[in-house]
Amino acid sequence: MSLPASLYRKTGADCEVGEVVYDEKTIRTRVAQLGLKISTDYAGRELLVIGILKGALVFTSDLVRELQIPLHLDFMAISRYAAQGPTRKVRIVRDLQEDIAGRHVLLVEDIVDTGLTANYLCGLLSARKPASLSLCTLLDRPELRLAELPLNYVGFQVSREFLIGYGLDYRDRYRDLPFIASMNLTSARVE
Ligand code: IMP
Ligand code: MG
Numbered sequence: 001m002s003l004p005a006s007l008y009r010k011t012g013a014d015c016e017v018g019e020v021v022y023d024e025k026t027i028r029t030r031v032a033q034l035g036l037k038i039s040t041d042y043a044g045r046e047l048l049v050i051g052i053l054k055g056a057l058v059f060t061s062d063l064v065r066e067l068q069i070p071l072h073l074d075f076m077a078i079s080r081y082a083a084q085g086p087t088r089k090v091r092i093v094r095d096l097q098e099d100i101a102g103r104h105v106l107l108v109e110d111i112v113d114t115g116l117t118a119n120y121l122c123g124l125l126s127a128r129k130p131a132s133l134s135l136c137t138l139l140d141r142p143e144l145r146l147a148e149l150p151l152n153y154v155g156f157q158v159s160r161e162f163l164i165g166y167g168l169d170y171r172d173r174y175r176d177l178p179f180i181a182s183m184n185l186t187s188a189r190v191e
Helices: 007-011 024-041 057-064 118-128
Strands: 015-020 047-053 071-081 089-094 102-111 132-140 153-157 180-183
Touching: 015 024, 024 057, 024 132, 024 153, 047 057, 047 118, 057 071, 057 102, 071 118, 089 118, 102 118, 118 132
Parallel strands: 047 071, 047 102, 102 132, 132 153
Antiparallel strands: 015 180, 071 089
16 A cells, blocks of 8 residues: 655655555554444443553554443553563553552553563553453564463554554654554664
8 A cells, every 4th residue: 555645744755654554444443343342341341441652542542432331541651671582671651540459451552562561561450459451452463472461352463564653653753643554664774
């Protein structure tokens, strides 16, 4: 799929954005399906949705508008260090405002790759004794998984290709793209 012309006004001519992998309509349709499924599963219960900043901001804001149940919304901001290997640590930059004990929690991620981040967060949140804890990720990359964890809701399964847009960044750019794209590797060096 080729890129919308307006993108060149946004990113410049030496555009690092490659091919569109999921366009706006495809994402909207899938997010609506996930919203319906989650609403059905949690019918009669009140949900606490926790988005992981920054990557899951865009997905979370679209997803909550598709949920047809009462909910509370909170965010946790994290940064990762020791990026290589299973010893990866996650630092909490902003903790939750809500007390999650006894509540039904839905953790929302942009992409589960190695699974180390989500695994760490699930451990951390479980220790706070929620009534239940589920994980929803827009993208799932099972090929590179190091930590096994149950993914309750998945938008799309993706390959190894590095992706940007719809919250996903490359060096903190491109989160604002309304679609998900690959990188243009002739303009960018992906580490
Ligand atoms: P994990 O701990 O390896 O599962 O890391 C997942 C995190 O890495 C995501 O929340 C993203 O911030 C980042 N990440 C992994 N793959 C990509 C990608 O293809 N594009 C952008 N960010 C990615
Ligand atoms: Mg990121």
